[in-house]
Amino acid sequence: MSAILPPAATNWWKESIGKQELIFIVLALVWSLFMFFFMIYWHINGRQNLSNEKYKTTAAMFSAKAEQMVKQYQVRTETETQIPVVKPPVGSDVYLIARMWNWWPILELEAGKPYKLHISSMDLLHGFSLQPVNINIEVVPGYEHVIKLTPEKAGIYSLVCNEFCGIGHHTMLGRIYVK
């Protein structure tokens, strides 16, 4: 009789399906499959895909690599707290630390050139949110995530932290220069 009563026909599984219902189901099915294969297609032909390169790490191991890079390629410091500005060679491995509540160091990259950006956190989860480009990636302590990135346009970019990381969360703003 109705949806709150047992089905009237005891052999309801043999009922035929209405034509319009069937057409809609087929359309929805085709669309579902299309969307599934589109993600795979984008892995093959799209230019925006997270790489699968990642390593288990520790805060000590990762910060050692970042400090090493800073020592080698620092060009100046900025702000009252003397955050180093680093200009790593094109195509090199670039290390970026997230911690409560800053991004370290400041990066200076060349437009149109590829880099391998390694990110990890020293303490809690943080959120890598590159603005105004709008690329958003989770930063997980204990994991070193390698992201291939080609900054396309010169400009001053900001790194917002968009994973809640405590009371100073809203002050966690970093910087990337693209020249």
Place this chain on the structure above:
Amino acid sequence: MMTTTYRTCPRTGLQFDTQAESLMRFNAVAAVLSMVMGGLTAVLVALTRWPAIKLLPADQFYQVLTLHGVNMLLFWIIFFEIAVLYFCSSTLLRCRLATPRIAWLGFALMVIGAITTNVAIFQGGSTVMFTAYVPMMAQPHFYLGLILFAVGALLGCFIFLGTLVVAKNERTYEGSIPLVTFGALTACIIAIFTIASGAIILIPTFLWSVGYIKEIDAQMYRLVFWAMGHSSQQINVAAHVSVWYAVAAIAFGAKPLSEKVSRSAFLLYILFLQLASAHHLLADPGVSSEWKVLNTSYFMYFAVLASMIHGFTVPGAIEAAQREKGYTHGLFEWLRKAPWGNPVFSGTFISLVGFGFLGGISGVVLGAEQLNLLMHNTYYVPGHFHATVVIGTTLAFMALTYFLIPALFKRELILPGVAKFQPYIFGLSMYVMTLVMMGAGTLGVSRRHWDMAFAGAPFQYEWPGAAYLMMGIAGLAGVVAVVGGVLWVLLVVGSLLFGKKLEEGEFSARPTILRMPVASSLSAHGGAVSHHVPGTMVLGSVLLVAFVLYYFVNWKYLSEVWPMA
């Protein structure tokens, strides 16, 4: 066995086991109280994220946001769902509730758990959001409360299953269980899976907070947490879809276009929904792309397919029922002549349309592996899930309550003139709020973020003016939505306290069996249902077209961000 009696409601003909009836009432009242907590905190959250107002200081904002998430998403929804489970088993099958004593124990655990966690958050020191990601640590009793609550809810699930068994053994119905009960069964099975995942992660986290375990891997936590956190959203979907079917049946006498199709769609939920943990890990380092693609799509979007099917069959059933009553003019007379002044119907329909167009489409876009890069952790995310869990689930539950007040609580609804407008106020302001939240998120604005001006940061970043505008509109619409929520609470509580007492109906010692003119041949059935639903076909097509367009707009947008390959 506790002895019980059965009351036959003179208004609806439903038959209530008195034990089940009081359990339903207590669970519903606990749900409403959680909603009060959630609503109070909602207005504070909305006013703080409104850039021109920025009501609370940062520490209080995060604390209040933790309260909001926990009380709304966990306590309000799950208390109500337990009541729905008891209704769909004991009441719809006209059978006694299995082991009511244990059901009361479950309820007590849930109440104690909810209070404990709320106290922990109020004390400070547990401002970790409802997600409680490690290694950010809360007080031990924060986790303990959640564990108790989960165990209580688990007992409720087992009571539901036990009641189905009782009904079957005592032959209180004939044939198969009703579609709505089948939907509730789906919700229950998913719930058991999710609560188990919740236990797997919350118990070690509790032990970690008291010092027995040294470390919990942050990525592993996210994986298992979301096996609970996202799958439990599928409980909500299964539950509110069941409510939609129930309301279509109650308000229109509508029967499913096809039992087979609707039940298979529920089955798809059970088969594939557990995979949804991936939705939260698409921008994470710890899992591979292959895993992400397979899981985020619920294995080729079969669960999304199921939701699209329900989105078609519910209005389709209504259309068929209306056409049978003679509303056959044009494509949409059946819809125009629907009882728009009845909040049970209007709430359900606003829920259905909003869930499909706003919640459903945005969810699939957000859950496409690469598109997630554009919106992960932005305001788009709460925008999306307020369209699912507020417009979809909460509004459907609100609508159902208008039916339950006379049927279950035996009271006449007070202020019917206000009730008429409540679903519109709440639902439509939520439409606006979720839209502009998603808009601001598309521009990159972060969720769970106290200050979009970044006061105290070493640098400056200026969000586009449109983002500020949309955050302002979201705040305003949020306040209106809270007004809609307050009205609902007042109507419910007011009716329970002051509504005219209605006749209770007959009591009897045994249930009357749900015997119906069962037609064993298909012809009797097939003749009664019309499959002619052109209006629904048009609505469904509009949904698909909107879906396809919006999907590709986002890929276009993604193709313009910096190459990452």
